[in-house]
Amino acid sequence: MDKQEFVTTITSGKPDYAIYDIGRLGKKGFTQISRLPFAIRVLVENLLRKIDGDIVTGKNLIRIARWRKQYAAPGYSASILPACRPS
Secondary structure: OOHHHHEEEEEOOOOEEEEEOOHHHHHOOOOOHHHOOHHHHHHHHHHHHHOOOOOOOHHHHHHHHOOOOOOOOOOOOOOOOOOOOOO
């Protein structure tokens, strides 16, 4: 999964901003974003920004994006990777 296919640009004032659009996950058929609780949406966006194919993979992202309220058995966790401002 190439995270760049989820980047969109918005304009607010002078600079344009690149954002990771989790709505595109729904458009590509991975999940229905509107059904996810806000906290899970935040985690999905975080993982989308941090996909590197090593620590965070597309598979990790899809597992969280397909979150359900209940599971038959526990067995998956994901880490939140804080955003850092470029120096």
